[in-house]
Amino acid sequence: MNHDGWLSALAQELRRRGVGGDAVRQVVAEAAVHLRESGGDPARVFGAPGTYAAAVAESVGRPPRRPGEVLLHACGITKKYGRHTVLRDVDLVVRSGQIAAVIGANGCGKSTLLSICAGITGADKGEVRVRGSLGYCPQDGGTADFLDADEHFVLVGAGRGMTREESARIGSARAAALDWAPGRGRQARHLSGGTRQKLNLVLAGLGEPDVLLLDEPYQGFDKGTYLDFWHQVWEWREAGKAIVVVTHLLNQLDRVDTVLELSPVRKAAA
Structure with missing residues (x-):
């Protein structure tokens, strides 16, 4: 899968997991920069779009945890x-x-x-x-x-x-x-x-x-x-x-x- 196809699949996976539109745009833009800078294959750099989207959703796709002590x-x-x-x-x-x-x-x-x-x-x-x-x-x-x-x-x-x-x-x-x-x-x-x-x-x-x-x-x-x-x-x-x-x-x-x-x-x- 080429860069554009992988990024498009990533955006779809993020939306499917309930990540907000602004967060989707930010994550996809940063992933695009990373791929452009590294020149690497997306599957090697990030893994499958679904796997990477799941990891991102855990960190930025939900409200931050309530601060503790x-x-x-x-x-x-x-x-x-x-x-x-x-x-x-x-x-x-x-x-x-x-x-x-x-x-x-x-x-x-x-x-x-x-x-x-x-x-x-x-x-x-x-x-x-x-x-x-x-x-x-x-x-x-x-x-x-x-x-x-x-x-x-x-x-x-x-x-x-x-x-x-x-x-x-x-x-x-x-x-x-x-x-x-x-x-x-x-x-x-x-x-x-x-x-x-x-x-x-x-x-x-x-x-x-x-x-x-x-x-x-x-x-x-x-x-x-x-x-x-x-x-x-x-x-x-x-x-x-x-x-x-x-x-x-x-x-x-x-x-x-x-x-x-x-x-x-x-x-x-x-």
């Missing part, structure tokens, strides 16, 4: 670098089964807020409470130059109570879901920026943490990989996790449950 609560976060205030009295509450987007102009403290929530950067004022375990995908860094992907999986997995075999198996499966086959022995320093972000994203999800902090996790991804990323995020939401995604792409806000918009902190009047 609060898993992340950042209250009154203030951070200064020298005389420059980056964040002032910022609050963020994310519940189980909820995706929160953090948006705002460059320099307004999005990455700093996530780093504070992850416990990497200290706040000058305020408190962060996390219920359960936490996974963090930074915008920069996060990988060790002289380790390959499997070594990263084993190292991070060990810190989360996973066996060597389990870490390698799950890490490789999560990488494959992002259209990446890690090469054994290929050190992280030789990976492209986009592939390093795929590695960071896989590491963030190892051990099934309760809270996931994702700082522009798709930096360097090709357009087709966005679909894979958002399906992973929707699966995490359905599993009852709390997810925070820093993004500057405002057209993605219909995919999340709550939005925190940060603005540059203005100097107080003298």
Whole structure:
């Protein structure tokens, strides 16, 4: 089946499963981009239209699950670098089964807020409470130059109570879901920026943490990989996790449950 025929069959299957018209158009458009970018056979990339439509319907074709208990609560976060205030009295509450987007102009403290929530950067004022375990995908860094992907999986997995075999198996499966086959022995320093972000994203999800902090996790991804990323995020939401995604792409806000918009902190009047 060619691309157009597969996409048409996908749309029919989605409608048959009760997926709304807007969601059908969005899913088909994203699948078309993925196929165009990958150039692959639709059956190999996605499987049969009915099988793929069933998986999509589970994540986007029904109302999101009702949010549960609060898993992340950042209250009154203030951070200064020298005389420059980056964040002032910022609050963020994310519940189980909820995706929160953090948006705002460059320099307004999005990455700093996530780093504070992850416990990497200290706040000058305020408190962060996390219920359960936490996974963090930074915008920069996060990988060790002289380790390959499997070594990263084993190292991070060990810190989360996973066996060597389990870490390698799950890490490789999560990488494959992002259209990446890690090469054994290929050190992280030789990976492209986009592939390093795929590695960071896989590491963030190892051990099934309760809270996931994702700082522009798709930096360097090709357009087709966005679909894979958002399906992973929707699966995490359905599993009852709390997810925070820093993004500057405002057209993605219909995919999340709550939005925190940060603005540059203005100097107080003298």
